Amino acid sequence: MYGLVVLLCAVLYTSVTRLHNIYVHSENISIGKDAKQSSTYSTYPASMALDKAHAYYGSFTSQDNPSWWEVDLRGYFNISNITVTATSYSDWYIYMKNAFVEVMDKDVSLCSDVQGAWCGEVPNTLAAGEEFTFTCNATFPVRFVRVTRRSTSGIYLSIGHVDVQGEGTTKPYRSYYKPSKNKKVSEPFLTTSAMIAGDCGIVCHQHHSCIDFSFSATAPTDENCLLTDKALSSHHVNDNSWTTYTITCL
Known part of the structure; x- marks a missing residue:
């Protein structure tokens, strides 16, 4: 998807x-x-x-x-x-x-x-x-x-x-996030926990300034969902459990 x-x-x-x-x-x-x-x-x-x-x-x-x-x-x-x-x-x-x-x-x-x-x-x-x-x-x-x-x-x-x-305010009625494997937010304004990437996306959605987020299924549960409001704040990591989702258009 x-x-x-x-x-x-x-x-x-x-x-x-x-x-x-x-x-x-x-x-x-x-x-x-x-x-x-x-x-x-x-x-x-x-x-x-x-x-x-x-x-x-x-x-x-x-x-x-x-x-x-x-x-x-x-x-x-x-x-x-x-x-x-x-x-x-x-x-x-x-x-x-x-x-x-x-x-x-x-x-x-x-x-x-x-x-x-x-x-x-x-x-x-x-x-x-x-x-x-x-x-x-x-x-x-x-x-x-x-x-x-x-x-x-x-x-x-x-x-x-x-x-x-x-x-x-809240985001528009639809937001599309493009996944990038082996990338992780380097300057999160919020570090929290999520069961799945979709849950992390909901947390991002609830913060009007959140543009991108990163999720890892294997990171510590209280540090596996990272939210950022800054451009170009993610970087490549040697850990394929991390994926960064960037808002984009289809």
Whole structure:
């Protein structure tokens, strides 16, 4: 069998409107997460837009069509609002105009059944360092946030800072896990026990931040189920009793 399937139902409700400089205080769930972009100009990678200390320069793409920036929240969340801030360096802020913000439940580059929701669009006129806060009408648990600029030709995208506010929720109605033999989670946030791999998968399912898990039928019973919320945190081991299950799309 290709993978384990975990089933649940979830409901997410948020309002849809465009706001300026208004914050709904919950938790910034984008700090320390995995960011990428369509390309990288010079030394301004996608990760800089997640660190407020680098908001002066932020992230910067080359001229792509479209140009996009994305953060993988490494878990599933109810989103209350998303704030994007223009850079303050020189005139780079103009490369955020007309950028639109959306949220998705799966990786659009891997999955064919992605659910998405529009959150808002930066106006055509803006100032250096200006903030724009949007709410999203997503009726599903969110894992990915993407900012995109489109053009008839190549176009830059520059973002000073992205702040995603939200709270953890349950996973989408289906999660598929691909097994990898002789691999073991090296940085678990939870070490527990399970009778079978499916039980370990249920424990992972109950923790909204759990992305991958490892199970061993022969390890000590209180240490045979390892849960992680970090990317690339598993490694090969010389023990064929361990299998790591990674969330993926079929």
